[in-house]
Amino acid sequence: GENVEQHPSTLSVQEGDSAVIKCTYSDSASNYFPWYKQELGKRPQLIIDIRSNVGEKKDQRIAVTLNKTAKHFSLHITETQPEDSAVYFCAGAATYSSASKIIFGSGTRLSIRP
Amino acid sequence: KAGVTQTPRYLIKTRGQQVTLSCSPISGHRSVSWYQQTPGQGLQFLFEYFSETQRNKGNFPGRFSGRQFSNSRSEMNVSTLELGDSALYLCASRSPLAGSADTQYFGPGTRLTVL
Numbered sequence: 001g002e003n004v005e006q007h008p009s010t011l012s013v014q015e016g017d018s019a020v021i022k023c024t025y026s027d028s029a030s031n032y033f034p035w036y037k038q039e040l041g042k043r044p045q046l047i048i049d050i051r052s053n054v055g056e057k058k059d060q061r062i063a064v065t066l067n068k069t070a071k072h073f074s075l076h077i078t079e080t081q082p083e084d085s086a087v088y089f090c091a092g093a094a095t096y097s098s099a100s101k102i103i104f105g106s107g108t109r110l111s112i113r114p
Numbered sequence: 115k116a117g118v119t120q121t122p123r124y125l126i127k128t129r130g131q132q133v134t135l136s137c138s139p140i141s142g143h144r145s146v147s148w149y150q151q152t153p154g155q156g157l158q159f160l161f162e163y164f165s166e167t168q169r170n171k172g173n174f175p176g177r178f179s180g181r182q183f184s185n186s187r188s189e190m191n192v193s194t195l196e197l198g199d200s201a202l203y204l205c206a207s208r209s210p211l212a213g214s215a216d217t218q219y220f221g222p223g224t225r226l227t228v229l
Contacts, residue, residue, distance in 0.1 A: 032216045043204065043220040044157070051216075089157060095216045099169035100208075102147070102218070104157035 002027040004092045006105025013080055014113050021075045021108045025092035032093045033066060033073050034102075039086045047088075048075070077110075085112045116141065118207050118221035126227045132193040135224045139186050139207030145169075146188040147218065148180060151202040163188050192226075200228045 003026045013019045025033075031052040036044035050057045050064045050073065057064050061080075066073040073092075077084055087109050093102040119138045127133050139146050148160040159172040163182035182188045186207075192199055202225050206218035 043222050046217055093216065099164065100162060101170045102159060106156040
């Protein structure tokens with residue numbers, strides 16, 4: 001069945017350094033790739049997303065890249081800050097106007113060392 | 115606009131019982147999806163409802179069911195509870211007819227503990 005693999009499961013970086021989280025997907029019909037950030041005890045919040053017709057998208061310190069041929073997409077966080085510490089989930093989805101099936105990766109626990 | 119709300123926030127049940135969880139989407143959102151979140155399995159898709167119809171279903175046993183009402187509120191039911199059903203149950207709503215049709219907004223979740 002459809003699957004989204006996410007690596008690494010845990011990541012610790014020095015404050016100010018960059019963090020990269022990678023995901024691969026199996027469903028060729030996937031056309032939407034959101035990234036969610038979940039802080040301890042809180043709900044997942046969308047931080048950035050990308051659609052299959054775009055190769056890269058950036059929003060301030062966060063960027064996402066997509067390689068459709070290799071079925072890879074990655075989250076890049078630059079100049080990391082303590083508030084970036086959280087669990088990050090990638091997802092792949094085949095979405096249509098009235099239906100969607102989103103498959104999430106297993107999550108990456110990012111810790112920012114002061 | 116008010117966000118997605120879920121009730122109850124916490125629930126304790128015993129094995130064999132059944133439970134019903136409720137989700138109220140953002141006003142105007144007609145799609146509601148349900149997810150199970152556990153430490154070991156991450157976020158697992160249960161099902162999605164749109165206009166009172168189930169549009170997609172994940173790989174969960176028939177003990178897990180749901181429905182959606184005409185006001186887009188949704189309920190999820192789990193019958194014959196098992197210890198392994200202990201998890202955070204999240205619902206998410208989206209507006210398929212809006213510009214950002216794919217963006218899902220999550221509720222705070224219901225923490226279910228099965229003893």
